[in-house]
Amino acid sequence: MNSLHRPFLRFIATLTLVVLFYSITLTKGRAAGQAGLQQPQDFNVAVTCPDVKLQAINQIDFTKILALQKNGILGLPCDSGFASDGTDLTTNLQHGFDYYSWLTFLALNSPASGAAIGAGAPDAPTVWETYKQLPDVMLPKGKPPVDWVESSANPLVGVNNQIVPEGCPDPKGRMIIHMDMEETYNEPFKSGPLFDQNGNYALFVILLNEPMFEYINHRRLFNVEGQEAFDSEISFPNGTLKPDENKKGRVGAIMIKASWKLMKEGTDFGKNVTPKYHMIDGLLYRPKAPEICRPVKLGLVGFHVGHKTDTRQQWIWTTFEHHDNVPTESEEKNGIPSGTTFSFYNPGCKASDCPVNQTPAGSWEPDVIGWSPFPENPKFRSQIVRTGRSPVFPDDDVGRLNKMFQAAPQIKNTVWKNYDLITTQWPSGHCAVDAHPENLPDATCAPFPTFLANSTLETFSQPQQQTEMRGDPDAGVPLATSSCISCHNNATTQHRPASRSDFTYILEKAKSSKLN
Amino acid sequence: MTEVSRRTILAGVAATAATAAFTSVVPLQALAQDKPEVEQIPADDLKAFIGLSEKLTGIPAARLAPGLTSPGVDPFEIASVYFNTAKKVHSFNPMIQAFKAASTDEAVATFMKDPKTLYLCRSIILAWYLGAWYVPETLEAEAMSSPEAKANKLLATGKPAAKRYNMVQCTVISPKTYSQGWVWRIAQAHPMGYANSRFGYWSGKPPDMKDFIS
Numbered sequence: 001m002n003s004l005h006r007p008f009l010r011f012i013a014t015l016t017l018v019v020l021f022y023s024i025t026l027t028k029g030r031a032a033g034q035a036g037l038q039q040p041q042d043f044n045v046a047v048t049c050p051d052v053k054l055q056a057i058n059q060i061d062f063t064k065i066l067a068l069q070k071n072g073i074l075g076l077p078c079d080s081g082f083a084s085d086g087t088d089l090t091t092n093l094q095h096g097f098d099y100y101s102w103l104t105f106l107a108l109n110s111p112a113s114g115a116a117i118g119a120g121a122p123d124a125p126t127v128w129e130t131y132k133q134l135p136d137v138m139l140p141k142g143k144p145p146v147d148w149v150e151s152s153a154n155p156l157v158g159v160n161n162q163i164v165p166e167g168c169p170d171p172k173g174r175m176i177i178h179m180d181m182e183e184t185y186n187e188p189f190k191s192g193p194l195f196d197q198n199g200n201y202a203l204f205v206i207l208l209n210e211p212m213f214e215y216i217n218h219r220r221l222f223n224v225e226g227q228e229a230f231d232s233e234i235s236f237p238n239g240t241l242k243p244d245e246n247k248k249g250r251v252g253a254i255m256i257k258a259s260w261k262l263m264k265e266g267t268d269f270g271k272n273v274t275p276k277y278h279m280i281d282g283l284l285y286r287p288k289a290p291e292i293c294r295p296v297k298l299g300l301v302g303f304h305v306g307h308k309t310d311t312r313q314q315w316i317w318t319t320f321e322h323h324d325n326v327p328t329e330s331e332e333k334n335g336i337p338s339g340t341t342f343s344f345y346n347p348g349c350k351a352s353d354c355p356v357n358q359t360p361a362g363s364w365e366p367d368v369i370g371w372s373p374f375p376e377n378p379k380f381r382s383q384i385v386r387t388g389r390s391p392v393f394p395d396d397d398v399g400r401l402n403k404m405f406q407a408a409p410q411i412k413n414t415v416w417k418n419y420d421l422i423t424t425q426w427p428s429g430h431c432a433v434d435a436h437p438e439n440l441p442d443a444t445c446a447p448f449p450t451f452l453a454n455s456t457l458e459t460f461s462q463p464q465q466q467t468e469m470r471g472d473p474d475a476g477v478p479l480a481t482s483s484c485i486s487c488h489n490n491a492t493t494q495h496r497p498a499s500r501s502d503f504t505y506i507l508e509k510a511k512s513s514k515l516n
Numbered sequence: 517m518t519e520v521s522r523r524t525i526l527a528g529v530a531a532t533a534a535t536a537a538f539t540s541v542v543p544l545q546a547l548a549q550d551k552p553e554v555e556q557i558p559a560d561d562l563k564a565f566i567g568l569s570e571k572l573t574g575i576p577a578a579r580l581a582p583g584l585t586s587p588g589v590d591p592f593e594i595a596s597v598y599f600n601t602a603k604k605v606h607s608f609n610p611m612i613q614a615f616k617a618a619s620t621d622e623a624v625a626t627f628m629k630d631p632k633t634l635y636l637c638r639s640i641i642l643a644w645y646l647g648a649w650y651v652p653e654t655l656e657a658e659a660m661s662s663p664e665a666k667a668n669k670l671l672a673t674g675k676p677a678a679k680r681y682n683m684v685q686c687t688v689i690s691p692k693t694y695s696q697g698w699v700w701r702i703a704q705a706h707p708m709g710y711a712n713s714r715f716g717y718w719s720g721k722p723p724d725m726k727d728f729i730s
Contacts, residue, residue, distance in 0.1 A: 438720070
């Protein structure tokens, strides 16, 4: 019996040790996983952050920028940089943010293939066009979104893992424009649609980058029930320059809102036409239209970027527009040169016939007004002028910066030279670095400049016209006139009672998985 | 001789404001005929205006106009709005130039003794605190009118006693000045129609005073 016991006991001891080993490992792993689920930095892409410190506008080194941009998206700033000699801080900081905005624009609009901006054709799919669209995240009946696909796997895949609506063919890289979603054709807070001079809607799309998408996906914030169950503060991942143990920074959450114009063959593209717009192929999805999914060519006219960073917890807000969108108030007042054309303004139309910055009367839904692309007799064309403080500073620093970048070697012979930075809005208070500011009187942290509007995206909430300024360089009504940070400060989730959603309205679009 | 100090200035201002329990606000459109141009303010004039405002209001210059006299960022640039409003008064520029020459409490005391500048100083204080402009002549007329005259004015409204208010006309300078008045911060509150706290702030602990005035 002794001869049987000893091997048996040895076996039991070994088995016990094995069981103990695995249970410790599994517990640690589970704990790590659970701890990981609560760390917003988990899905934050690690990168070598480019140096974006700007000392002065005349010190911009385009050789350095070329080197940064060599690998396209790798030139994306993780955070802003600025000159810090302590004097005239507002102006210097603004320089820094505007410089950051241009680098961001170049990186996000570089080809998805990984090349530098300008290396591809005018319609080469860009990096941001491989992000996820809002309708593919907030699905009907609160369904979980499909996984993120690494664009490097197929740079021509277009919008990330698009869900193809019924009635639409395989998009094959084309961006589906969801006209069944009001935000696609109606501006924020239902302030009105924008019609171009061809009688077409300007069309709006919203996309999220991978860190932002994964934060929503992994925390199940994509439906109402998931939002109800989430009991922590919503805080999207930060972009950070602080290096980790591998000397890498982080990209952080980025959201994009872009405006498109329908391109006309023969005028905007085609034989013997020099393209002026970055263009994509799209599919116009309208389930009630005779042609449910109509192929269209779209040109980029407006581009917003929101980027959450360590040092700007209220996010950094950038906006670009195409040159040819609209005149400014001064340009209109001083007389527009004969032959100049705009997408959203007719110089030949008198103010009495074409009142400036007005929304059309009546219903705005395309199916109700019976709209079809390029209508023969458009019922309405918008007559838009850019109003408000322009430029932000009298020295027109942003104008000079635009000219410098547009003349840069990799830009000057491409469509990208036709895009202007309007300005960058940034939180200027000390609370901008505070990840948990609690209940401050000003949770927006004093945005500068006070107001910011893109003439194609916030057309009808632009600052007041200069004739009403009364000595105040910022002619507008706080919380009524467009300000990215002030408006987004009020964003919440969809569940009730709602909670703060960290400066994004995306979570408000969540559907319930329980309702029929 | 009346002692001139910030206390007496504020007492005068308080007397004006206390009787203006309900102020008559000139509609903004009425200002359309008097549109100051937005021109560049000489840097040293603006600096002097801030220094004077600091002495008048008791609020440090670094808080009135961050970035002007010390490192900081001023996202609202309210100082230039008040400067452009006050400069329409004839005695403003001489007062600013005098303050540039001598930026002292004694200089301010001199301004308080001179009727040409006393009420202008009160207008400046009220602008910083309330975001509204009280024309100096209106403040002077209010201060000079006798108790009997004030009582008769109230009777002339024809309203019941409980609803009689002394009307002191003012103009809200702009929507921005309305929201940036210091009275809101000191009251640890916010103006009607404007609050930048986080969604759900009403269910949390109110911010400390230092968070309002820093």
